[in-house]
Amino acid sequence: MEITRTLARFVVEHKSLDVPQPVRHEAARSFLNWVGCAVGASRHETVECALAALAEFSGPAEATVLGRRERLDIMQAALMNGITSHTFDFDDTHLKTVIHPSGPVASAILALGERQRVSGEAFLHAFILGVEVECRIGNSVYPQHYDVGWHITGTAGVFGAAAAAGKLLGLNEQQMVWALGVAATQSSGLREMFGTMCKPFHPGNAARNGLLAALLAQQNFTSSNQGIEAKRGFAHVLSTAFKPEEITERLGETWEISLNTYKPFACGIVIHPIIDACIQLRNEHGLNAEDIESIEAKVHPLVLELTGKKTPRVGLEGKFSVYHSAAVAIIHGAGGEAEYSDQCVSDPRVTALRDRVTAVVENGMHEDQTRVAIKLKNGKTVEKFVEHAIGSLARPMSDADLERKFRGLTKGILSDAECDRLITLCWEIGTLKDAGEVARASMPGR
Amino acid sequence: MEITRTLARFVVEHKSLDVPQPVRHEAARSFLNWVGCAVGASRHETVECALAALAEFSGPAEATVLGRRERLDIMQAALMNGITSHTFDFDDTHLKTVIHPSGPVASAILALGERQRVSGEAFLHAFILGVEVECRIGNSVYPQHYDVGWHITGTAGVFGAAAAAGKLLGLNEQQMVWALGVAATQSSGLREMFGTMCKPFHPGNAARNGLLAALLAQQNFTSSNQGIEAKRGFAHVLSTAFKPEEITERLGETWEISLNTYKPFACGIVIHPIIDACIQLRNEHGLNAEDIESIEAKVHPLVLELTGKKTPRVGLEGKFSVYHSAAVAIIHGAGGEAEYSDQCVSDPRVTALRDRVTAVVENGMHEDQTRVAIKLKNGKTVEKFVEHAIGSLARPMSDADLERKFRGLTKGILSDAECDRLITLCWEIGTLKDAGEVARASMPGR
Numbered sequence: 001m002e003i004t005r006t007l008a009r010f011v012v013e014h015k016s017l018d019v020p021q022p023v024r025h026e027a028a029r030s031f032l033n034w035v036g037c038a039v040g041a042s043r044h045e046t047v048e049c050a051l052a053a054l055a056e057f058s059g060p061a062e063a064t065v066l067g068r069r070e071r072l073d074i075m076q077a078a079l080m081n082g083i084t085s086h087t088f089d090f091d092d093t094h095l096k097t098v099i100h101p102s103g104p105v106a107s108a109i110l111a112l113g114e115r116q117r118v119s120g121e122a123f124l125h126a127f128i129l130g131v132e133v134e135c136r137i138g139n140s141v142y143p144q145h146y147d148v149g150w151h152i153t154g155t156a157g158v159f160g161a162a163a164a165a166g167k168l169l170g171l172n173e174q175q176m177v178w179a180l181g182v183a184a185t186q187s188s189g190l191r192e193m194f195g196t197m198c199k200p201f202h203p204g205n206a207a208r209n210g211l212l213a214a215l216l217a218q219q220n221f222t223s224s225n226q227g228i229e230a231k232r233g234f235a236h237v238l239s240t241a242f243k244p245e246e247i248t249e250r251l252g253e254t255w256e257i258s259l260n261t262y263k264p265f266a267c268g269i270v271i272h273p274i275i276d277a278c279i280q281l282r283n284e285h286g287l288n289a290e291d292i293e294s295i296e297a298k299v300h301p302l303v304l305e306l307t308g309k310k311t312p313r314v315g316l317e318g319k320f321s322v323y324h325s326a327a328v329a330i331i332h333g334a335g336g337e338a339e340y341s342d343q344c345v346s347d348p349r350v351t352a353l354r355d356r357v358t359a360v361v362e363n364g365m366h367e368d369q370t371r372v373a374i375k376l377k378n379g380k381t382v383e384k385f386v387e388h389a390i391g392s393l394a395r396p397m398s399d400a401d402l403e404r405k406f407r408g409l410t411k412g413i414l415s416d417a418e419c420d421r422l423i424t425l426c427w428e429i430g431t432l433k434d435a436g437e438v439a440r441a442s443m444p445g446r
Numbered sequence: 447m448e449i450t451r452t453l454a455r456f457v458v459e460h461k462s463l464d465v466p467q468p469v470r471h472e473a474a475r476s477f478l479n480w481v482g483c484a485v486g487a488s489r490h491e492t493v494e495c496a497l498a499a500l501a502e503f504s505g506p507a508e509a510t511v512l513g514r515r516e517r518l519d520i521m522q523a524a525l526m527n528g529i530t531s532h533t534f535d536f537d538d539t540h541l542k543t544v545i546h547p548s549g550p551v552a553s554a555i556l557a558l559g560e561r562q563r564v565s566g567e568a569f570l571h572a573f574i575l576g577v578e579v580e581c582r583i584g585n586s587v588y589p590q591h592y593d594v595g596w597h598i599t600g601t602a603g604v605f606g607a608a609a610a611a612g613k614l615l616g617l618n619e620q621q622m623v624w625a626l627g628v629a630a631t632q633s634s635g636l637r638e639m640f641g642t643m644c645k646p647f648h649p650g651n652a653a654r655n656g657l658l659a660a661l662l663a664q665q666n667f668t669s670s671n672q673g674i675e676a677k678r679g680f681a682h683v684l685s686t687a688f689k690p691e692e693i694t695e696r697l698g699e700t701w702e703i704s705l706n707t708y709k710p711f712a713c714g715i716v717i718h719p720i721i722d723a724c725i726q727l728r729n730e731h732g733l734n735a736e737d738i739e740s741i742e743a744k745v746h747p748l749v750l751e752l753t754g755k756k757t758p759r760v761g762l763e764g765k766f767s768v769y770h771s772a773a774v775a776i777i778h779g780a781g782g783e784a785e786y787s788d789q790c791v792s793d794p795r796v797t798a799l800r801d802r803v804t805a806v807v808e809n810g811m812h813e814d815q816t817r818v819a820i821k822l823k824n825g826k827t828v829e830k831f832v833e834h835a836i837g838s839l840a841r842p843m844s845d846a847d848l849e850r851k852f853r854g855l856t857k858g859i860l861s862d863a864e865c866d867r868l869i870t871l872c873w874e875i876g877t878l879k880d881a882g883e884v885a886r887a888s889m890p891g892r
Contacts, residue, residue: 046667053665054658057505057519073503149678154631185600185644186651188634190670192678198631198669201662205632212500216647219499221492223644224636232595232638 003229003244008176010251011163016125023255027128030092032426033262034102040409041087042067046197063111064439074111075208082107082204090266097138103203104157105130108211109164113435120432126167134160135256139246145239154189154202161210169218181223182213184234195320264391265335267319270303272389273370278329281384289353298362298371318345327353449675449690454622456697457609462571469701473574476538478872479708480548486855487533488513492643509557510885520557521654528553528650536712543584549649550603551576554657555610559881566878572613580606581702585692591685600635600648607656615664627669628659630680641766710837711781713765716749718835719816724775727830735799744808744817764791773799
């Protein structure tokens with residue numbers, strides 16, 4: 001069976017009308033959340049560095065850096081929006097694979113949509129298909145691929161960006177096969193980079209390179225016809241296991257974007273159950289940091305593997321510290337961007353409590369579970385078992401929750417009126433005459 | 447031991463005066479050969495496709511596409527020159543790793559050298575250091591990394607491009623560490639793409655991305671400090687074995703570019719001994735294709751693995767066919783670009799002889815050896831054992847051979863006077879006031 005070709009044919013032939021309404025709505029939720037994250041981080045040092053390095057090399061200024069006044073060429077804009085949307089680690093998560101699906105795909109096609117007028121319907125359709133490609137490829141190699149050390153949002157994301165951009169460029173089947181091949185041969189991004197500016201660089205780079213793949217394929221730039229499944233193709237070279245049926249079975253019947261989730265907390269998803277449990281205990285028992293002797297969390301092994309930083313020095317490192325996260329959950333009752341600022345990470349009250357947090361792997365615990373026990377100085381112990389964290393598929397954020405998160409993220413960047421208008425445009429993305437309107441509406445003081 | 451930092455420090459601190467003269471001369475040989483290859487393929491369909499796709503997105507037109515009249519932004523020019531220089535598969539080879547060292551490194555820094563005036567001495571020094579970084583990283587993971595399925599010219603090349611560009615940008619040690627990290631997290635390129643336009647895309651993309659890494663690092667865009675050696679860094683994720691001492695031992699005492707070789711034939715290096723043997727037999731015995739019953743070559747396993755295409759349909763596929771290569775060696779006494787044209791691949795005289803060629807793996811044979819036996823229709827058999835192919839380290843092409851090759855490659859693109867001037871500039875690269883002069887001199891009809 002030709003895996004790459006089957007997937008390419010599906011993307012080329014699929015009709016927008018065949019996407020069920022709930023899938024469209026989930027895509028709009030994903031898109032809204034993505035725009036909020038991108039605007040929210042649009043003044044972050046990470047994107048400032050990238051702009052300082054690259055903007056002077058920009059080609060025609062056809063696409064917007066969300067939340068800013070700069071316009072850049074479409075590949076640079078795709079890179080920048082991919083970076084900003086993942087900078088806070090606050091974007092959407094496909095829990096089956098820990099892919100952050102929107103970043104690579106939306107960044108690529110929103111930029112493209114500003115260059116060539118694209119209807120909201122075509123845009124949303126391409127977005128859904130791109131996410132489908134990216135997550136199915138992720139499913140086919142997860143978890144072994146991730147275990148090897150690949151940052152799957154980058155490695156799988158480049159395929160999603162290529163497929164979505166290719167759909168909007170009107171590639172034929174063979175060109176789409178080539179686009180996926182050019183994507184395969186650019187697939188990259190190491191988990192070693194977590195905690196540095198390179199982590200958000202990965203979805204940005206996937207967007208930039210996926211767009212490049214689609215543009216090259218449009219001009220009949222050739223690649224292997226089996227970029228995904230060949231003996232020396234993506235799956236076998238970048239993973240120790242491959243389930244091709246995850247890519248091809250029930251194509252067009254199931255939709256991976258329906259499995260998308262949104263984070264209430266601005267850090268790696270594996271810490272969310274612990275923050276959730278701590279906030280619940282704090283609120284239920286009116287806890288103060290000073291009353292606490294120790295906090296112990298029983299966790300899935302990934303928690304320590306990904307977020308085991310004992311003594312984070314800067315905000316970004318705080319996101320990779322389960323210890324810091326538990327401390328701020330108790331002290332501030334939250335886990336937003338403010339709780340991952342440089343200032344908060346070195347706040348003596350936080351560091352004092354952080355040092356009293358332990359996390360212990362418990363066999364059989366799944367990734368969304370935790371059991372947190374807080375021992376108080378008065379000798380009492382309070383406990384909370386979380387089966388599914390808030391923001392998970394089982395306990396999803398509501399549309400209103402997402403709007404609230406969006407407002408929090410864009411505060412100080414957009415006026416209330418600009419924010420209202422942008423939220424409305426995101427919800428209406430599927431019916432806009434021109435999808436690029438969203439990008440332009442994100443520009444403050446326009 | 448901090449591998450990435452040790453390498454970064456070496457590149458940052460090394461002084462041009464400490465490069466021995468023979469190393470400089472070998473670098474000039476590499477550069478000359480690289481320029482010839484790039485100019486030679488500057489009208490090829492591969493680069494035409496890439497230009498059609500991307501030129502309209504170019505930023506400031508500060509750098510030359512070698513052999514053409516177009517100027518593009520430095521990242522696009524780096525991409526295009528990396529593509530053209532490897533399109534004919536005729537560029538230099540570091541035989542220890544099968545890396546083609548010049549493409550990623552020279553493409554990145556020649557473009558940069560057109561933007562910011564760089565002396566020939568600084569250019570040649572950065573080139574030598576970039577090749578050193580790329581080949582040492584290659585040495586540290588070869589052959590396992592290559593066996594996994596990675597196209598090492600792409601995967602190691604991005605480090606060389608980043609290091610060389612970073613040297614010219616004047617990065618400090620920490621910035622150079624970051625540049626190597628941003629390179630690590632972009633390292634990519636699959637051997638599955640051999641025989642398609644993506645193969646020459648790899649060194650071009652390595653040049654583009656290495657340049658990006660250096661530019662980002664210059665603005666303090668952070669990455670891991672152990673991009674190469676960390677548990678989830680380049681070496682462990684992209685290879686099954688890692689010899690860190692290959693990166694750090696005798697730095698500045700030995701020079702990998704001294705081990706560089708140049709191809710007399712326009713195809714994969716593993717076929718060269720067979721072509722060499724066939725041409726020798728042809729010339730010694732005055733052979734005609736029609737007199738030949740069969741040709742049998744005893745070969746190293748890589749020959750069949752890389753060049754086992756029985757029935758190539760187009761010129762590019764001919765380069766991956768030991769059968770076609772042996773046939774043209776007999777018929778035309780050569781293995782230049784003309785012998786890998788679409789026309790030659792489907793020439794009935796060639797295909798008839800090709801079908802009578804067999805290649806058989808012989809245990810214990812090294813990659814540069816072959817034993818070719820030609821059985822004639824008159825019952826006689828003639829044989830040739832090749833210990834080292836022409837163009838190998840043991841039988842290198844002379845400076846005059848390289849000039850002849852250069853003239854052959856650039857014929858029809860540059861006038862004789864233009865060609866003479868460009869050859870002179872390449873030989874004098876180390877003393878030019880402005881290295882960018884080479885790029886501008888490659889522009890025909892200037």
